[in-house]
Every structure is written in C-alpha cells, then in structure tokens.
Amino acid sequence: AQKITQTQPGMFVQEKEAVTLDCTYDTSDQSYGLFWYKQPSSGEMIFLIYQGSYDEQNATEGRYSLNFQKARKSANLVISASQLGDSAMYFCAMRAINTGFQKLVFGTGTRLLVSP
Amino acid sequence: KAGVTQTPRYLIKTRGQQVTLSCSPISGHRSVSWYQQTPGQGLQFLFEYFSETQRNKGNFPGRFSGRQFSNSRSEMNVSTLELGDSALYLCASSLARGTAQETQYFGPGTRLLVL
Numbered sequence: 001a002q003k004i005t006q007t008q009p010g011m012f013v014q015e016k017e018a019v020t021l022d023c024t025y026d027t028s029d030q031s032y033g034l035f036w037y038k039q040p041s042s043g044e045m046i047f048l049i050y051q052g053s054y055d056e057q058n059a060t061e062g063r064y065s066l067n068f069q070k071a072r073k074s075a076n077l078v079i080s081a082s083q084l085g086d087s088a089m090y091f092c093a094m095r096a097i098n099t100g101f102q103k104l105v106f107g108t109g110t111r112l113l114v115s116p
Numbered sequence: 117k118a119g120v121t122q123t124p125r126y127l128i129k130t131r132g133q134q135v136t137l138s139c140s141p142i143s144g145h146r147s148v149s150w151y152q153q154t155p156g157q158g159l160q161f162l163f164e165y166f167s168e169t170q171r172n173k174g175n176f177p178g179r180f181s182g183r184q185f186s187n188s189r190s191e192m193n194v195s196t197l198e199l200g201d202s203a204l205y206l207c208a209s210s211l212a213r214g215t216a217q218e219t220q221y222f223g224p225g226t227r228l229l230v231l
Contacts, residue, residue, distance in 0.1 A: 031216070033216060033217060033218070035219070035220075037222070042224065043204055043206075043224055043225040043227070044222055044223065044224045044225065045206060045208070045222035046222075047219050047220070047221060047222075050217050050219060052216045052217060054216075091159065093159075095218070097216050100212075100214055101164060101171065101172045102147045102149050102164050102166075102172075102208075102210050102212060102218060102220055103149065103161045103164060103172050103174075104149075104151075104159075104161065104208075104220060105161070106151075106158060106159035107158075108158050109158070
C-alpha cells in the first residue's frame with residue numbers, strides 16, 4: 001500500500017520569499033513516481049513537477065524544484081520567489097510505475113497563502 | 117491543445133436520484149481516471165478506464181460506475197445518491213504509454229451537491 005503524508009495544513013509566506021512544502025511517503029514499490037499538483041479555489045488540479053524514484057537529479061520546473069531524499073522517503077516542493085498567484089492548495093501524490101495503472105494516491109494537502 | 121473538459125460543472129440532486137457526469141480527455145490520451153474529493157476524505161481514486169475497459173477500481177460501493185467510449189470520452193454514474201456523495205468529482209487523462217512519467221492532467225471538476 002502507498003501512503004503520502006503532508007504534515008503542514010497551512011503555510012504562510014511573503015511575496016518574493018521562498019517556501020518549502022513537506023511531503024513524506026511510504027511504499028513497498030521499488031519503482032514509483034512522485035507528483036506535485038496545485039489546486040486553486042476554482043478546483044482544477046494543475047500539474048507542477050514530477051520526480052521518478054530512479055532519477056538521480058532533483059527535478060526542477062521554473063520556480064518549482066523538488067528536494068528528493070529517497071533514503072528519508074521525502075519529496076519536498078520548493079517554490080522560489082513566491083507570487084500572489086501561488087496562493088492555493090498543494091498536493092503531493094504518488095503512483096506505482098510497475099503496475100502500468102494510472103492511480104494516484106494523494107496526501108491531505110497544504111494550503112499556501114502568499115501575502116504582499 | 118484543449119485540456120480535459122468536464123460537464124456539467126455544477127449539479128444539485130436529491131437523495132435517491134442518480135447522476136451522470138461526463139469527461140472528455142485531452143486529444144490522444146487513452147486513459148481516463150476519476151477521483152472524488154471531499155473535505156473529510158480528501159482525494160480518493162474511483163476508477164480508471166483504458167481502451168474502453170475498467171482496469172483499476174478504488175474502494176467505492178457498486179453505486180459508482182463508469183464507462184469509456186471508443187473516442188476515450190468517459191462517463192461516471194452514481195445511482196441512489198446519498199448525502200455523503202456530495203463532492204468535487206475530478207476527471208484526469210493521460211497518454212498511458214507505459215513510461216515512468218505518466219502525468220495525469222485534470223479537468224475543472226464537477227461539483228455535486230446532494231440534498
């Protein structure tokens with residue numbers, strides 16, 4: 001079974017500062033993928049960044065980077081230079097790769113509020 | 117390229133009724149998955165369809181069903197609605213080519229309120 005834990009219900013950051021959103025996971029799968037999604041109040045889930053379990057480099061996508069520590073089973077999202085539009089819910093999710101199935105297991109999410 | 121579309125966006129039903137939600141995936145995507153999001157249970161996987169076949173199912177009662185058509189469009193149906201079925205229902209599509217990074221792209225969701 002897979003489990004994602006996000007221990008920060010809410011985070012507060014000032015505009016232009018960096019923020020780290022925590023994610024730890026548990027799985028017996030050897031091959032898995034980790035995803036971060038952003039959900040604004042409109043409800044749509046927006047894909048941000050992906051990290052594969054066998055990727056040696058930490059993933060980066062623009063202002064988003066993933067601090068992947070496999071031994072600690074953590075995949076924290078770092079948002080640099082926060083913007084007001086970054087205020088949203090952020091979800092960490094995992095998928096087992098070997099099955100071929102697309103099922104994502106999500107954490108409970110972190111609400112990020114960016115202030116001017 | 118158009119994103120995932122879901123219809124209707126909002127729906128109000130009463131207990132005991134049934135409802136059908138529709139999802140059109142991104143062009144070329146073969147897999148469609150459905151998720152239920154509630155404040156209490158969070159995001160939970162309902163089922164996945166690939167090539168018109170359900171190939172994975174979450175832990176939901178048989179009142180929840182779905183199907184996929186030959187053009188990859190998908191519908192999900194909930195019969196005998198209960199108050200607890202009130203939720204945001206999200207549809208996601210992916211290419212499902214069997215590669216490691218199979219990113220799922222989500223639609224805007226359908227907000228269902230059961231009275």
